[in-house]
Amino acid sequence: MGWVLRKLPVGILIFFALCPVFGERPDFSLNAGGGALLGGLFTRYTLTGRGTVDGNPIDLDSGQSMNQFNFGGFVFFDATYGELSVGIQKGLNNYSENMSATSGEDFETGSMTTGKGTEIMLGITFLGKYPFALTENLVLFPLLGVEYQLALEQRRKAGSRPEYDRTDGIRESDSDGEPYTLASFNSFFIDIGVGADIKLSMALFLRTEFLYSFRLPTPYELDALKKPEKWLNVEDPNLGGLTSGPSLRAAIGYRI
Numbered sequence: 001m002g003w004v005l006r007k008l009p010v011g012i013l014i015f016f017a018l019c020p021v022f023g024e025r026p027d028f029s030l031n032a033g034g035g036a037l038l039g040g041l042f043t044r045y046t047l048t049g050r051g052t053v054d055g056n057p058i059d060l061d062s063g064q065s066m067n068q069f070n071f072g073g074f075v076f077f078d079a080t081y082g083e084l085s086v087g088i089q090k091g092l093n094n095y096s097e098n099m100s101a102t103s104g105e106d107f108e109t110g111s112m113t114t115g116k117g118t119e120i121m122l123g124i125t126f127l128g129k130y131p132f133a134l135t136e137n138l139v140l141f142p143l144l145g146v147e148y149q150l151a152l153e154q155r156r157k158a159g160s161r162p163e164y165d166r167t168d169g170i171r172e173s174d175s176d177g178e179p180y181t182l183a184s185f186n187s188f189f190i191d192i193g194v195g196a197d198i199k200l201s202m203a204l205f206l207r208t209e210f211l212y213s214f215r216l217p218t219p220y221e222l223d224a225l226k227k228p229e230k231w232l233n234v235e236d237p238n239l240g241g242l243t244s245g246p247s248l249r250a251a252i253g254y255r256i
Contacts, residue, residue: 031078033207035251037087041068041215043095045241047224051234059102060228060237066117068093068245074123076207076251083127083143088152091119101232115158119185121149127191137199143209144192151185175226184220189213197253207251215243 043066051058074087096114127145134140157163158171166172169179193211200206221239228234 028080029078030256031205031253032076032256033078033251033253034073034075035207035249036073037071037089037247037249039070039089039211039213039245039247041070041091041093041213041243041245042066043068043241043243045221045239045243047228047237047239049228049232049234049237051228051232053103053232056103058232058234060099060232060234061101062097062099064095064097064241066093066095066243068119070245070247074125074249074251076253078253080131081129083125083129083145085123085125085127087123087125089121089123091117091121093117093119113158115156117156118153119151119155120153121187122152123147123149125191129195131197139197141195141197142193143195143211145190147189147191147213149187149189151182151187154180154182154185174223175230180220184223185218187218188216190216200252203255205253205255207249207253209249211247211249213245213247 043064045064047060047062049060051060068091070089070091072087072089074085076083076085078084094114094116096112098112125145125147127143129141129143131139131141154166155163156166156171164171166185167180167182172180174180174184191211191213193209195207195209198206198208217239225237225239228237
């Protein structure tokens with residue numbers, strides 16, 4: 001998790017540290033509500049290694065780039081220092097994948113694939129928060145927590161070919177040659193951010209939250225490391241990169 005913490009914006013860490021200075025903590029409360037979310041997700045991965053084919057050394061260099069737009073809705077249950085939410089979102093993405101293998105000056109092969117994809121994910125998020133009141137009607141709070149997303153649908157359209165289900169076992173398979181399951185695309189995130197509650201009435205309030213999320217490698221991505229080991233006898237392939245992105249959430253809450 002150290003690589004994630006090194007990515008945390010310094011400004012947010014300072015914000016956490018100074019929270020108690022700028023305002024008073026509100027009284028304990030229980031709230032519930034629901035709203036909408038918009039966000040993005042960006043992947044940049046590289047996979048390198050050296051292997052052998054028919055006794056000849058092979059240098060492997062591959063990469064993946066993906067940009068995704070997310071939208072959906074969520075409901076939340078909230079206590080003073082914690083928020084639990086459940087949401088569903090759809091993602092629309094474009095991607096490119098490249099692979100090259102070389103052996104000295106005598107052999108070189110490669111491929112490039114580009115396309116579009118869609119996904120539907122069910123997310124469960126728990127966020128810790130430290131609220132403080134700036135005014136009677138405005139409460140701010142930094143956020144830090146985790147999110148687990150379960151894949152409900154994964155589809156792709158490579159080039160001009162028809163769209164397909166990534167779990168059909170025809171066009172994509174894992175390192176054992178078996179179809180991917182939806183669980184292969186489940187994902188775990190670490191979230192940081194800031195939120196605000198604006199009082200609308202004695203019981204109603206408007207909640208806005210800005211989060212930045214860092215995704216840990218998925219089972220699908222970890223399986224990608226096994227393929228060069230099996231197919232090209234690559235020893236200790238090196239996977240580098242990051243998937244992360246922002247999201248903006250807005251909801252109407254009710255104070256119970």
